[in-house]
Every structure is written in C-alpha cells, then in structure tokens.
Amino acid sequence: MDYGTQDALTVIGEASDFKIAWVEDFSILNEIESLLSKLSNASGHLEKDALSNVLDPNVRYCLDRCDISIQSVSELIEAFTFVDATIFHNRQMHASLHQKFSIQSDKSEEFVKYISCLRDALSKLLIAKDGLATGS
Numbered sequence: 001m002d003y004g005t006q007d008a009l010t011v012i013g014e015a016s017d018f019k020i021a022w023v024e025d026f027s028i029l030n031e032i033e034s035l036l037s038k039l040s041n042a043s044g045h046l047e048k049d050a051l052s053n054v055l056d057p058n059v060r061y062c063l064d065r066c067d068i069s070i071q072s073v074s075e076l077i078e079a080f081t082f083v084d085a086t087i088f089h090n091r092q093m094h095a096s097l098h099q100k101f102s103i104q105s106d107k108s109e110e111f112v113k114y115i116s117c118l119r120d121a122l123s124k125l126l127i128a129k130d131g132l133a134t135g136s
Helices: 029-041 048-054 056-064 085-089 105-134
Strands: 009-016 019-022 099-104
Touching: 009 105, 029 105, 048 056, 048 105, 056 105, 099 105
Parallel strands: none
Antiparallel strands: 009 019, 009 099
16 A cells, blocks of 8 residues: 555645635635625525535535534535644634645545535525525
8 A cells, every 4th residue: 555645635725814715726616615605695604404405415424524504615625624624614713824725635536526516506505595586
C-alpha cells in the first residue's frame, strides 16, 4: 500500500478575511454557494431534512455532520474537509487567518459526485420555492 498517496491532499479553496475563494477546478462550489444564498434569502435557512429528501440517496451520508439548519457551503462539505470546515463553520472565528481547505486526494471522485448531486438538489429546492412564491 502506498501511504504517501493515501495522505495526499487536494486543495479546494483558501480562506482569509472571512471569505473563501474556491479553486477553479471546484468552481461548482461557487454555484452551490449562490444557490444556498438564494434559498436562505427565500426562507431564512435551509433545513437539512429538506435537502436530504431531494439529494441522491447514494450521497446522503455526506450530510451526517451538518446541523439541522444549513447555513454555509463549508458546512455542506465538512464530511470531506473535516477540521478545516469545522474551524470555518464555528462562527468563522479563524477564517481571518490564511487557511486552506483540502480533501484527501483519494476521495476526489466521491467529492465531485457529491457536489454535483448537491448542486442538483439545491436547484430543485430553489425551483420548488420559486413555484410556491409565485403560486404555480
């Protein structure tokens, strides 16, 4: 077994001054951030159960570490980033420090599948909320 490969990390973003800049290969996280913001503006917050109900069942386990009410992208990716996202999520207290968000390289395919499913699920929720808001 090649332990060097197992411990290799892929940087997905960097935080400073309470903002995260996602790397270009993971720009889908910007889309997810935008969708989450729109959903939060429409209802104040996003319930974990509501998201779980429309998320692909094969990736629902990725929400296990999320709070009941989801407020940030970093919270949605905690299952992959562990400590980094937890630090950022805890009231963003350390985000003013230069901080990199990374995932284990051997989990990259799983992460990409999850964030693709996440974007689709958030889009469905936004469409449903827009439909309710317009009465259609």
